[in-house]
Amino acid sequence: MIWFGGFFLIAFIMVLQQAMNYYGRDAEMAWAWLLPNMVPTLSLMVGVLVAAQRSRPHKRETVDRSFYRLTLTISLIYLFLMLFTLLVQPLSPVEPLALMEGSRLYLTPFQGLATGMLGAFFISRDEDDDEEDDKSNESKPTPQK
Amino acid sequence: MRNLFAGVLVCALLHTPSAEAHLSYGTYRIDESGTRAVRLFALAISQRQPLVVSVISDDFMPRLYLVSPDKRVWSEANATNGRASITIDDAVPGEWYVAVRPVDVQSAGEFALTVEPAGGPVPLGPALSSDAKAALTALRRRSGAEERIGLDVGNSRGLQGPGVDAPPDGGDHVAAPSAEPGAKALSPLLPWPPPEPSARMVVPRMLLANPATLGDVDDRLRAALRVAGYDDLGYFAVPNGFAAVTRLERIEPTGEPVADASRWQMTVPADPSFSLFDYLRALLTAQTGHFRVIAFVVTPTPFTGSPGEVDAVSARRWASTGRNALPPPMRSQVFTADYSVTALVYEFSKIRGERSVHYDLPGDLSATTHLEASGILAALQN
Numbered sequence: 001m002i003w004f005g006g007f008f009l010i011a012f013i014m015v016l017q018q019a020m021n022y023y024g025r026d027a028e029m030a031w032a033w034l035l036p037n038m039v040p041t042l043s044l045m046v047g048v049l050v051a052a053q054r055s056r057p058h059k060r061e062t063v064d065r066s067f068y069r070l071t072l073t074i075s076l077i078y079l080f081l082m083l084f085t086l087l088v089q090p091l092s093p094v095e096p097l098a099l100m101e102g103s104r105l106y107l108t109p110f111q112g113l114a115t116g117m118l119g120a121f122f123i124s125r126d127e128d129d130d131e132e133d134d135k136s137n138e139s140k141p142t143p144q145k
Numbered sequence: 146m147r148n149l150f151a152g153v154l155v156c157a158l159l160h161t162p163s164a165e166a167h168l169s170y171g172t173y174r175i176d177e178s179g180t181r182a183v184r185l186f187a188l189a190i191s192q193r194q195p196l197v198v199s200v201i202s203d204d205f206m207p208r209l210y211l212v213s214p215d216k217r218v219w220s221e222a223n224a225t226n227g228r229a230s231i232t233i234d235d236a237v238p239g240e241w242y243v244a245v246r247p248v249d250v251q252s253a254g255e256f257a258l259t260v261e262p263a264g265g266p267v268p269l270g271p272a273l274s275s276d277a278k279a280a281l282t283a284l285r286r287r288s289g290a291e292e293r294i295g296l297d298v299g300n301s302r303g304l305q306g307p308g309v310d311a312p313p314d315g316g317d318h319v320a321a322p323s324a325e326p327g328a329k330a331l332s333p334l335l336p337w338p339p340p341e342p343s344a345r346m347v348v349p350r351m352l353l354a355n356p357a358t359l360g361d362v363d364d365r366l367r368a369a370l371r372v373a374g375y376d377d378l379g380y381f382a383v384p385n386g387f388a389a390v391t392r393l394e395r396i397e398p399t400g401e402p403v404a405d406a407s408r409w410q411m412t413v414p415a416d417p418s419f420s421l422f423d424y425l426r427a428l429l430t431a432q433t434g435h436f437r438v439i440a441f442v443v444t445p446t447p448f449t450g451s452p453g454e455v456d457a458v459s460a461r462r463w464a465s466t467g468r469n470a471l472p473p474p475m476r477s478q479v480f481t482a483d484y485s486v487t488a489l490v491y492e493f494s495k496i497r498g499e500r501s502v503h504y505d506l507p508g509d510l511s512a513t514t515h516l517e518a519s520g521i522l523a524a525l526q527n
Contacts, residue, residue, distance in 0.1 A: 013428070017498070021431045024496035089498075090415055090427030096498045 002072070003045060006079035007038050013086055026097060033100040037082060037107055041115050048122045063124055071117040078110040175205065175246065175253045182253075183246040188260060189239075196236035197261040198243055201228040204254020205247035214239025222248050337383060339440065341450030343492035343508030344515060347485050348441070352525040359387065360476030362443055362486060369524035374402065375439075379467020386444035386484065387471055393438045393461040393493075400510050400518030411436060411461060413497035432497040437508075437515065438463060439490050445483035457493045457502035490515045 014034060017023060023030045085103040089096045173184050190196070200207045208222040209229040214237060221229040245256060356362045366389055370378065381388045393411060395403050407414050413434030416427050438460045442448075492508035492515075495501070508515075516522040 016429050020429050021496065022429065022498045024431065024499035026499045026501070029500065030498070087428065090424055093415055095412060095500075097500050 002075055002079065003038075003042060006082065007042060010034060010038070010082055010086055023096070029097055030100065033097075033103070034082075037111060041111070041118060044115065044118065045122075052122075063121060067121065067124065071114075071121045074110065074114045074117050078107070078114045081107055081110060173245070173258060174255050182250065183244055184258075186243045186258070188241040188243055190236050190241055193235060193237055196233045197230060197259075198233075199228065199230040199259045199261070200245050200256050202254060202256035203227055204256070205249065205252035207256055208246055208248050210242075210244040210246075212242040212244070213237065214241060338448045338451045339383075339388075339442065339489055340453055340455045340491070341506060342440075342489035342512075343437075343505050344490040344510065344512035345450075345487055346512035346516070347487050348525070350486075352522075353486060356480045358476060358480055359443060359478045359484075360471065362480055362484075363387070363389070363471045363476065365525070366441055366486070369521055372524035372527075373520035374408075375521075377464055378469075379464035380469070380471055381463075381467045383442055383444045384446040384448075385478075386442070386446075387475060388440050388442045388444075388467075390440045390463040390467055391438060392464040393436055393457070396435045396437055396518070398433075398435055398509070400515050402519060411457065411495075411502060413495055415497075434495045434497065435509075436493040436495070436502065437490055439488060439515065439519070439521070442487045442489060443480075443484060444487075445481065445485070450489075454504045454506065455491050455493075457495075457504065460491055460493070488512055488516060488521075 011034065014030060017030075018027045081103070085099060085107070089099060092099055094102065175182060175184065188198075198209065198211055200209045204227075206222065206227060207229050208220060209231055211219040211231045211233070213219075213233075219231045219233070221231045243258065243260075245258060247253065353362055353365050356365060367378065370376075370389075370391065375391045377392050379390045381390065392409060394408050395410060395413075397403060402408050413432055416423065416432065436457065440463070490508060490510075490512050492505040492510070493502045494505050495503065510518075513522070
């Protein structure tokens, strides 16, 4: 939900910017910054979640809490950096497209880390029996959260 | 008097450590006497790049030859507009040769030769080697005009251009006709006729304080421009006169130059504001920057703007690539009643979120407004 929320927030701001001709004739270049930075990870998540739902619709799965927190933290940092790159544009002496282009320097490592952690997160799930759901969920969050 | 063909050409100053200073542009002459019926130039390419070689003449229909280092020969002739051009998409490094002759071997006159690299300057070689002579022999056989070929190989020292002294031996540089004294010392305004401006106006003669010579006009313009904050001018040659071009500057939508240091930058800086409303407005709405270049053209020749857009990056370099001052021979040229001073304003705009700058045609403001807002008109009136 964090990833989808972050994506829709950033995309919403950029849609507003485009509607106000913020990027002029170079709107395509701005979207070429956003989409490769988020869509691959979102596609990975959608694919894994749909596959899991189809194969084991009634099974609950859990992961290690610390692993979950690490993945969550890196994801939040990455999404924050994405949003920061967008929101700092009015204050930066660097022009928006140059700022976006330069942001790849610090976004790429975090994107790699976040995608890697998410991939590991999804394949490290353990299946729980339905009878133990209540007890397990108290200490181990589900990946859908 | 033969027509002097207009220098509708890029002037890029090129240097190579192993040679004298060379340009990628030059004016030359085919003599009636037959001693220079073909002109040959050596061209040293240091890096692989696209290359365009062009020749243009008002006096004869030119045929252009280009010989690559591996001795392949291109030729081009155009019998309709006096221009021939050869484009090599991927010119390999090495010593190339360029030859020019009239299609009609009985013709003679002046021509301009340009080498326009697409990816940076092309160093031009100073001298011909034995390979050049071999290439020349091949050209002579192909041209079918051996009896007219009188190559002055010793003088083929690369393309000499305006603004650079001719080689000691007189070289290939051709003096401008006497009707345009001093013109050879200035690079021609690119292009001529000048591009269609965003706005233009003829400066009233009364504002020029009754000048007697072009030098007086230059002094008057330069003084007014200095008062208005334009210290850096680039001078170019136009038919029987000159053009003084200001640096590209950032202006307010009303035409006044911006007050801060960003005046001479081709960027749209962020609006330093700290209120939430201003921040949101800056985040979501387009901020447009306006830029302009002003060219004062002093010539007795009426002209119209040539169609086509002006590239802001090129316009930005006009002032720096032009001469820093008017050459003495041109300064003493009489400013007759035929002369006029025309201000051409080239206006550009750029949205902050965009990468490129766009040429505004027509501009948002009149030329009078530009000159008033810039302070030039007031300085001329004083």
